[in-house]
Amino acid sequence: MSKDLAAYAKKNGIKYFMISYTDLFGGQRAKLVPAQAIAGMQKDGAGFAGFATWLDLTPAHPDMLAVPDPDSVIQLPWKKDVAWLASNCVMDDQLVAQAPRNVLNRLIGEAADAGLRVKTGIEGEFFLLSPDGSQISDQYDTAEKPCYDQQAVMRRYDVIAEICDHMLDLGWGPYQNDHEDANGQFEMNWEFDDALATADKHSFFKFMVKSIAEKHGLRATFMPKPIEGLTGNGCHAHISVWDKSGKTNVFATKKGGDGPTGEVGLSEQGKHFLGGIMKHASALAAITNPTVNSYKRINAPRTTSGATWAPNSVTWTGNNRTHMVRVPGPGRFELRLPDGAANPYLLQAVIIAAGLDGIRSKADPGKRYDIDMYADGHKVKGAPKLPLNLLDALREYDKDKALKSAMGNDFSDAYLKLKHQEWNSFVSHFSKWEHDNTLDI
Numbered sequence: 366m367s368k369d370l371a372a373y374a375k376k377n378g379i380k381y382f383m384i385s386y387t388d389l390f391g392g393q394r395a396k397l398v399p400a401q402a403i404a405g406m407q408k409d410g411a412g413f414a415g416f417a418t419w420l421d422l423t424p425a426h427p428d429m430l431a432v433p434d435p436d437s438v439i440q441l442p443w444k445k446d447v448a449w450l451a452s453n454c455v456m457d458d459q460l461v462a463q464a465p466r467n468v469l470n471r472l473i474g475e476a477a478d479a480g481l482r483v484k485t486g487i488e489g490e491f492f493l494l495s496p497d498g499s500q501i502s503d504q505y506d507t508a509e510k511p512c513y514d515q516q517a518v519m520r521r522y523d524v525i526a527e528i529c530d531h532m533l534d535l536g537w538g539p540y541q542n543d544h545e546d547a548n549g550q551f552e553m554n555w556e557f558d559d560a561l562a563t564a565d566k567h568s569f570f571k572f573m574v575k576s577i578a579e580k581h582g583l584r585a586t587f588m589p590k591p592i593e594g595l596t597g598n599g600c601h602a603h604i605s606v607w608d609k610s611g612k613t614n615v616f617a618t619k620k621g622g623d624g625p626t627g628e629v630g631l632s633e634q635g636k637h638f639l640g641g642i643m644k645h646a647s648a649l650a651a652i653t654n655p656t657v658n659s660y661k662r663i664n665a666p667r668t669t670s671g672a673t674w675a676p677n678s679v680t681w682t683g684n685n686r687t688h689m690v691r692v693p694g695p696g697r698f699e700l701r702l703p704d705g706a707a708n709p710y711l712l713q714a715v716i717i718a719a720g721l722d723g724i725r726s727k728a729d730p731g732k733r734y735d736i737d738m739y740a741d742g743h744k745v746k747g748a749p750k751l752p753l754n755l756l757d758a759l760r761e762y763d764k765d766k767a768l769k770s771a772m773g774n775d776f777s778d779a780y781l782k783l784k785h786q787e788w789n790s791f792v793s794h795f796s797k798w799e800h801d802n803t804l805d806i
């Protein structure tokens with residue numbers, strides 16, 4: 366039997382539950398429900414007006430109900446009266462097909478039908494900015510190469526340690542924190558887990574980082590490229606696939622096996638899963654790099670630190686960070702494409718969708734390039750370039766019938782519709798660049 370939330374409230378002194386769901390843009394929306402009302406909400410869900418949900422529903426739709434998943438409950442470490450709950454979206458007694466957590470759950474089910482369990486970890490990168498978001502918050506953080514800067518990370522010790530302490534208390538197994546490659550940028554890492562657990566933690570992490578930063582009079586952002594000229598916020602995903610028990614890594618084989626994947630320690634299944642990611646890379650960028658700003662991070666000119674740390678071509682390699690996919694050791698690989706704007710649920714979903722399609726179609730990831738892509742990328746012939754902007758990515762996604770149907774056609778239609786609206790809104794705004802460059806033409 367699943368957790369009784371009313372009993373949980375009594376035991377933990379919870380006054381309010383935050384019943385939260387994630388919309389198609391990756392935004393978290395919630396209702397605060399007093400503990401006295403949680404028993405009914407646990408059964409029936411909290412009601413939201415369809416049109417306002419950003420799930421591509423109209424004003425005429427009935428209420429969308431966010432039914433909390435009791436296993437996801439987290440008592441806010443910084444506000445113990447409140448507990449957060451991830452929810453599954455339901456309408457007319459049916460799961461809302463396009464809702465991100467439902468898309469992920471369906472794909473996890475498909476993987477399970479194939480006897481597979483996908484486990485992932487993500488790297489949480491963010492900037493700490495001034496409250497108005499216009500500049501980095503630490504005036505002394507000006508080094509040209511600030512990665513791992515000891516003084517700068519200690520000037521933000523109170524924020525970073527508070528977040529890390531909370532992750533320790535929550536049992537996430539955090540293991541390192543650092544100042545990242547851009548001024549004002551930090552990264553925090555915790556243990557990998559099943560894809561759904563990672564997606565829930567990823568969502569909560571963003572909420573927690575923003576909340577703790579606000580408490581300290583700062584503003585945290587996961588925006589892919591919040592400051593021009595500096596390295597952007599990636600959200601690298603580390604992917605491995607296990608058997609049903611979760612005990613045997615089915616991607617792993619001894620290093621030095623056959624072919625370019627076997628040599629770096631990927632099994633046949635690992636090879637094909639990677640093949641699926643490579644095959645669908647240009648299309649899945651519409652999910653992993655979902656905003657206009659995302660394309661300022663990939664395909665970026667060199668940053669002030671000397672490297673962007675972001676890919677621009679669809680290539681893979683061994684333990685080398687200059688490619689889209691890195692295989693750091695046997696049994697797992699790192700997808701370096703996603704950025705901080707990626708929807709936590711759709712990110713995991715699209716990895717599983719592309720990977721399972723790769724396994725089904727026995728996709729070949731192609732040649733392994735063991736070169737420095739930043740220095741010698743121009744020598745690679747035939748590797749597709751990643752989309753140059755959101756519109757190109759949406760078009761690639763729209764063309765990729767296999768990926769669209771693997772993600773669910775209801776989802777894909779809704780996502781493309783709302784994202785095209787976003788693109789149209791962007792291109793119809795009058796920019797300073799136009800004024801500066803074409804006024805006197």
Ligand SMILES: [Mg+2]
Nearest residue numbers: 488490545552
């Ligand atoms: Mg990093």
